[in-house]
Amino acid sequence: MTYPLLTTSHLFAPIEIGPLKLNHRVAMAPLTRSRAGQPGNVPDAMNVEYYRQRASAALIISEATQISQQGQGYAWTPGIHTPEQIEGWRAVAAAVHAEGGRIFLQLWHVGRVSHPSFQPGGALPVAPSALPAPGKTFVVDASGKGVWADVPTPQALTTAGIAEIVRDYRQAARNAMAAGVDGVEIHAGNGYLLDQFINSASNHRTDAYGGSIENRARLLLEVVDAITAEVGPGRVGVRLTPMGRFMGMGDATPAATFGYIARRLNDWPLAYLHLVEPAMVGTVKDDIVDPRWDALILDMRATYHGVVMLAGGYDARSAEKAIADGRADIIAFGRPFIANPDLPWRLRTSAALNTPDPATFFGGTAVGYTDYPKAA
Template identity: 75%
Template sequence: MHLNLFQPIAVGPFTLPHRVAMAPLTRSRAGQPGDVPTALNIEYYRQRAGAALIVTEATQISRQGQGYAWTPGIYSQDQVEGWREVADAVHDAGGVIFMQLWHVGRVSHPSFQPGGALPVAPSALPVPGKTFIVDENGQGVWGEIPVPQELTLEGIRAIVEDYRRAARNAMRAGMDGIEIHAGNGYLIDRFINSQSNQRQDTYGGHYRNRARLLFEVVQAVVDEVGANRVGVRLTPMGRFMGMGDDTPEETFGHIVEGLNKYELAYLHLVEPMMVGTVKDEQVDPRWDLIIRDLRNAWRGILILAGGYDARSAEEALANGRADLIAFGRPFIANPDLPRRLREGLPLNTPDPASFFGGDHRGYTDYPAHG
């Protein structure tokens, strides 16, 4: 019996029927040219509308914000119209859908950038990782990331406005709300973490300065859509793409304290146990204490993601660790995941080879349970 996982809950203006959310999942299948959602994407999200809340794949706010091949945007009219069909399909199936907005920052490549420019970052530091690009034959491959250029103050202000415009476009597309991606080593997270932000101006140094961009983006998005339709995703203690903060308790404690003032729809935290985020030996032993401290400090709805199954999700809800649980890979392979968890049905196994790029195979052809 899942006494907590299938209880209704109020999130923003919505009453959700249960606590099984769909995590944002980059799948690299936007239509080309233009990185526009297509009928294939519409079907993918429609199949998963039984989630209590769908958070879309990360969606770039501008061309500069793109870092992976074939990911969708929300800055052109064609993209708005494509996403409107996705939102309509989810709503017709009874679902609720928030769009996750991102700017990847330095985790990019000149092939994505306007004019072939270098990607941008708070500081011009090397990136320990690769990104998913298109080779000369039109195939998706993992490519080296160059040292980025440091953002100017004018460039930072322009990005805040790009978030504002993207939020407006997402609502024009019929989305129910916005999730601001401020984790996983992308632009906002790079400003937050001391080891990736070596600026000496008002956006660097003390954690109050390093959190400034996040709060400016939150304010811009809240102004557009209303606080009760906005969530924020953070990855405290994350190590992806060379991340790290010298005082995470103080840094993320300050962020949660600041976010409380907005009365947002939710806060979404990614735990390092999430498969593929970090290796076991890289998990900071302070993580569990920090997540508990942030849980206690946060006055709103908390979503957790991090390799959960039905048992561990129920446990987290029962002991108050979270209010909803976001499932990632299980939703890739099981479009009817909430039903399977409720009824104790076996789960399909996801195929990692088809996670990024491709066609309907490994995307819309996973069967629902008979």
Template identity: 75%
Template sequence: MTQHLFQPIALGPYTLPHRVAMAPLTRSRAGQPGDIPTRMNAEYYHQRASAALIITEATQISRQGQGYAWTPGIYNDEQVQAWRQISDRVHGAGGLIFMQLWHVGRVSHPSFQPDNALPVAPSALPVPGKTFIVDENGVGIWGDVPVPRALEAAEIAEIVRDYRTAARNAIRAGMDGVEIHAGNGYLLDQFINSNSNHRQDGYGGSIENRARLLLEVVAAVADEIGAEQVGVRLTPMGRFMGMGDESPEATFGYIVEELNRWKLAYLHLVEPAVVGTVKDENFDPRWDAIIGQLRRQWHGVLIIAGGYDPASAERALKDGRADIIAFGRPFLANPDLPRRIRQGLTLNTPDPATFFGGDERGYVDYPAYS
């Protein structure tokens, strides 16, 4: 039974026909040079337009914001026009699409940065992880992340402006809204978490200071395009890329209460059982308590992602754990996922070898059910 998954729901100014959303999935197939979406990318999203809501792959707001090979941008006119092809095709198929706005912060490499500079972060601390770079033969490989440099206060203000511009560009590109990516160990998450933010200025130390950058970004983006077209993604209790906070209940509880000041389209939480590309071996059992806390605190629509299948998604909605479930890998391999779930059809199995980079294989060649 999937009766809860197929109930309509209001999200900002939109009415969704059901509650099976497509989670943001980095696929590293943007056209080169320039990190510009292609017709193949447009076909990929068009195939999945039956999602209640598509949240695009993470899209960098600036060159500085890039951390992985072949990921798309939204900071120049050529990128905007290319994304317009995607939004037009999704809308033509009756779909709804929000763009996830991304600055990776320290999870980057000099090869992506202007003038081969070091990546930026709240604090100059080692990064326990790798990123997807291009070797001397043009092949994608996983490479070490260098110790970043700490941002100056004036640079932080410029990043807020970059988010504002990127949101405006997303709407110019025909998107129905944007999701601010403040999770998964990237820049905004790095400022939030006490493990990665050792600053002594107005952006570090207290919970209020560590949340300040996210709230400034939300204010700027909501002012630019309207709060009802803005979602925020958080990963409380996440450990990916060295994240961790000394008091996550207090930190994320404060953030959610502050986010309630805007009537945002939604809040999107990632369960830490699956974060990044591998199962989080440091899963913290306090997650169930903190999600219950944030669910009670949040006044709007709540989306949850993280390893759900149709049965567990239905249970989560029935139990009031969330309002919408975002599916990642099942949508990657099943372009017609809502139909398959509704009718109890067999699901295709995703191929991890084709997740990042490559051509049509493992991208637009997964068949609809026949």
């Protein structure tokens, strides 16, 4: 069967990010799948095949990848802090490049959304303040099975501990580039460590990293500065979830807080700013969308001078409109890429989409991972 191609489309126009030229604007959003090889949370041959299949994305943003053992919060998620992990990601990057694709590695520290079973020495997870996250994490039980577990009250980071985390981010970026990826994305959203510092609901500190907007944004900006100094700003993206509610996030003055961050990010000529619209809370559709969101995204779009990527429940029509209207420059698709490895082609030709199976999202085998068919 043949399909007519979209001959005029904003979504399929080329764009440049940093030194990279992308053929279109359908990016693959970061997707935690909990299938890293064991032991050691090392990307293996199944992960290589998964990313290779999706290399037609304008840009793949990898699943969230912990910068250190302290940064892990879920079972079977990959890292970028050991030699074996670097080699595993090298195989992934090589496979994506062999298919003509581009890939950024998303750098991740979960902060308080963790469990002592992941922490060095069985310590408590770390956070800006000793406030527990209202959620669960995915751990391995005594039988080796993945189960959901409550997260404990974390320990508040010392300033020395914060400085060590900045060093870990910088080293992780260096490791990622050594693995051959095209750049890195700093995960500063979804209720994880950098987001915990940004939001007033989770940051009750009274030192230089808490209180004012400038102080709560300080850690993120220190991480951005360290990583861009290491790999070059054109190889770095930043992901934010303004007004996101996942894992207890919330800010007293979101327009001022995220407006300040957007303005400050202009200090570095980044590859892009990646904003997540509040269509989902974790893996559940969010039916309570704050009406202030639309004004906030438009303000951030106007404030930030570089490329803006948006994610959050888009389909072909809404993505095309968002780019045509100037709301975004690139659209990142998440769940559709799980079930449709050839998603850009399907969107461009209006081919039917496969439906993803939520039961296979996290953990498991190649079923629901590398076995979704391409369009005929």
